[in-house]
Amino acid sequence: MSYFPxxxxxxxxxxLxxxxxxxxxxKLEHLLDFSSNISIIALELSDNMKRVIEEKSLNFEKRGYQKGDIKDFAIVIVAVDDIPLQARIFAESKEYNCLCNSVDSVDYCDFIFPSYIKKGDLTIAVSTSGASPAVAKHLRKYLQELIPSSIGEFLQEMKELRKTLPKGKERMKMLDKKAHDYINTWSSK
Structure with a gap:
């Protein structure tokens, strides 16, 4: 079954x-593009995890997972090789109505992490529903090359126009033409 985007x-x-x-x-690096309200529980940390936790002042507890740890969280990412622990946390996530992602165990996932591009307000997600993360990654790289670095500034300009122009068909037509013309400049390069 495919995942709903x-x-x-x-x-x-x-x-968590x-x-x-x-x-x-x-997973932490991806999440930090969208939020910093992240806590980590782990027995050991890689050097990169230590560095990011310190730089971003994230909450970290050096210990193993305990039942009930997820009760106050909306989302839990289980990034351990312990499949029985993944299964337990996934089952527990249903009790607390939090979304769960168990890395490399689609049976214990409510959602998956897509490969994505983020440039300013633009976010493009690419997924193969787990069939081939490698294809998603290479397609993302291909698409990333097509999108100019100026997209962030253009989107900011469009956002300002939407705020200042009165709503209606004229605004829609003008913004549509502006977007169409901007994207058409990509193919002329």
């Missing part, structure tokens, strides 16, 4: 990462 608003949503290795670090 959705963009979640993470404002005021607490996130269980684990402190390389994969936990990758």
């Amino acid at each position: 959705a963009f979640l608003k993470l404002d005021n949503k607490k996130i 990462i269980v684990g402190g290795g390389y994969i936990a670090y990758e």
Whole structure:
């Protein structure tokens, strides 16, 4: 079954990462593009995890996971190789109505991390529903090359225009033409 693409608003949503290795670090790096309300529980931390936790002043507890740790969190990322622990945390997440992602265990996931591009307000997500993360990664790289670095400034200009121009068909037509013309300049380069 395919995953439904959705963009979640993470404002005021607490996130917990269980684990402190390389994969936990990758997930942390992705999440920091959208939120800093992140806590980590792990027995050990990679050097990169230690550095980011210190730089971002994130909450960290050096210990193993304990039942009930997720009760105050909206999202939990389980980045440990312990499959029985992944299963337990996933089952517990249903009790607390929090979304769960267990790395490399789709049976214990409510959602997956797509490969994505983020440039200013633009976010493009690419997913193969877990069939081939490598294809998603290379497609993301291909798309990233197509998008000019000026996209952030252009989106800011469009945002300002939407705020200042009165709503209606004329505004829609003008903004549509402006977007169309901007994107058409990409192919003329």
